[in-house]
Amino acid sequence: MTDLDLALSLCQQEPEDHDKQTRFYDLFLNSNFYVPTQAEEGKSGEITADDSENAVPLIIDGEGEDFLMLFDREDRLYAWAGAEVSYVLVAGYALARISDPPLHWALNVGSDYPKQFLPDEIGWLRSVVENCEGEAESSSAPA
Template identity: 30%
Template sequence: MTETPIDTAFAAMTAAPQDDAARLRFYDALASSELFLMLTKEPEGDSISPEVFELQDASFVLVFDREDRISEFAGRAVPYAALPGRALAQMLNGQNIGLALNPEVAPSEFLMPPDALAWLSGTLDHGPEEREARPERLSAPRGLPDSLITALDAKLASAAGLARSAYLAEVAYDDGSQGHLLGITGAIPEAQRALAGAVNEALVFSGLEAGVLDVTFVDDSDILAAELARVALRFDLPEPAQPKKVEQIAPGSDPDSPPILK
């Protein structure tokens, strides 16, 4: 059976229980994955009724990271709702409800208590903040941990079709402050907030609690784009999957495949 990203992250976390970075990578995988929430009945519009059970003075909902796992657990077809882990965490926050992840059907079987779910929701709520400053000098990035570079690469790879490229550079601003800047080119305007949020998650789940990474969206004609391309570390976002082209060939038009006489 193929491992899921949650399986892989959970195995790494349990193998090194004192490793904060491994634990953050598990929470990142949980927030980024699509989860299947077991329901008591089919959804009615925007209203859903999760299956809830009581255990150890808390309530838990049943979630799975693959459709076949929810069927295997229930032993039959059951209603469910599919939603990102980050959305589920924010939906359940404050209700004293935890997650029962993949119970009895996967190596990543895990009970996530309400306080851990509240921490995850609070972490995800700390979104990017806007600031006003103009870059004066750019140079190649220095001193950033490999964990952040890897996390950025993964987050940007999951944003296929939302932008074209991203450039990471060290920056000095006109107000005297310094830091690192991620310039994103070719971004769809409607996706800019989601892209900034994804970059913020990469920073948070890399364990850099006091870290700051600025994000800006750059037009190709902007002089900043040329300067970033010259000195920065480049990430290319994948192209969205294209639907297969279907060609209709008239019978008899292909000499290698003559029509069949009946």
């Protein structure tokens, strides 16, 4: 069980507990995720920074919705894929910044702690990131 698993589990046990929700989302935004990519056949493992600009994330169709797959551990990614696959490591806050509706996220599919993020939830996370970045810029500006 990872810290993210524990935070998610506590949220699910007490969905009305604002502190537990805040802890989970804060941990999510500050974690790195393995995002499977479409790659040339036979390539697997992490895509280097030089090649990451050209990496195309793997989007899965599930019941008519588009899902970006996210995994907090490499072994979970490989277990889901059934083989070693190519991936990029992306911070949660960066995912929130670049994801647009109607995209959904699927976290840790196949594990004991999966979570689906809906477009409204992703939009909210994006606004949290934008607000934090705006506050950081304001506080670092000369007076």
